Amino acid sequence: MNHLDLCREMVDFIDHCPSMFHSVATIEKELVKNGFEELREENPYTLKAGHNYYVKRNNSSIIAFKIPEALENYHFQMSAAHSDSPVYKIKSVPELTGPGEYLKLDVEAYGGMIDSTWMDRPLTVAGRVLVENNGQIESRLFYIDKDIMIIPNVAIHFNRQVNDGYKFNRQVDLCPLYSNGAMKSGSFDEMVAEVLGVTTDAIIGKDLFLVTRQKGNIWGWKDEFVSSPRLDDLECAFVTLKGFVDAAPANHINVYCCFDNEEVGSNTKQGAMSTFLKDTLSRINGALGKSEDDYHQAIARSFLVSADNAHAVHPNHPEKTDAVNCSYMNKGPVIKESANQKYTTDAFSRAVFKKIANLADVPVQVFANRSDVVGGSTLGNLSNTQVSVHAVDIGLPQLAMHSSYETAGSFDGWYTWQIMKKYFETEVLIEGADRVSFK
Secondary structure, X not given: OOHHHHHHHHHHHHHOOOOHHHHHHHHHHHHHHOOOEEEOOOOOOOOOOOOEEEEEEOOOEEEEEEOOOOOOOOOEEEEEEEOOOOEEEEEEEEEEEOOOOEEEEXXXXXXXXXXXXXXXXXXXXXXXXXXXXXXXXEEEEEEOOOOOEEOOOOOOOOOOOOOOOOOOOOOOOOOOXXXXXXXXXXXXXXXXXXXXXXXXXXXXXXXXEXXXXXXXXXXXXXXXXXXXXXXXXXXXXXXXXXXXXHOOXXXXXXXXXXXXXXXXXXXXXXXXXXXXHHHHHHHHHHHOOOOHHHHHHHHHOOEEEEEOOEEOOOOOOHHHOOOOOOOOOOOOOEEEOOOOOOOOOOHHHHHHHHHHHHHHOOOOEEEOOOOOOOOOOOHHHHHOOOOXXXXXXXXXXXXXXXXXXXXXXXXXXXXXXXXXXHHHHOOEEEEOOOEEEEO
């Protein structure tokens, strides 16, 4: 497999992940294909040496782990990415009528997207629907594989300021049009019911989102670039998963995490700030017959790679990034650092990750925000509020983050896959913050 083969595999993966629920379902299929067994949080954990497992929460977050044949050095080597992307959520009462016979959808922002990039392009709907079936309520994945709506721009003749920094009103300007008389009020739920093969009365609840229909693509005369919806953060979710699955068996417990709700702060029952990771690690410890003190010792020896895409230097606006702590596409994954601890990287975790990269013979870059720019946060420091371990924040450099169609380098996924595979295969033996060795 070369870097373009991997890139095509990633584009196909993203195409199967139109919502966070689909992301987890797609990850689950890959795990099952590779022999992983499902555990359920409401049931006891029974674990066997040499077996691999996964557990879901809310069907939008997933944690997978590998139990080695022998626990010579009991600790966890973890990765974390996220399953969600900035998008528009369709409100519970979905329809807005008029003027005339127009039928529109009432939506609200989930996360911080670039509004203008969602306009004048085909859209559809994806997510989950809760339906009643024989007295039970069941969750169903939902996706319409058809162009069914669009958010139309106002013609420049009526909005002369559109190229002068126009501010879109999300309650007014971002309402998708999906009928001009052929469908009436109530048609949206009728459409959902028809797709699911149920009656409208059977629909109890919906978590549905707009989805851009533009497909991912490798482009450039020399195939240097890849563009796709939801690169942030499904690119990292994919390459960390592939490194995790492809890694040779190890003597420590490898853990893969993909959390929901990063784009809205992670402080949900299934987000990185939830108890999901802590609960899972603690239950692994108990199922292996270890004591509570064994658990705390293992956590002290553990490490986390938090993977969420990074900003590449913009070709037209290099002034937006730091002069020297900056990254470019196709030059390797990025180690992200922030003095205010919005990123969890410190000298210790940076050194560990750089050593792994050296062992994999892969280049790495650095990123820090300009000192006069307030940056965002990501998974590492948030998950550390529940499970405190040495952790590094990394990402793949990209352009147009939070656009409906983002761009990255075609080599960087390959580089990161190689590093993550090496990381999961290598025993990282931590002694406090004093020293670390590699085996």
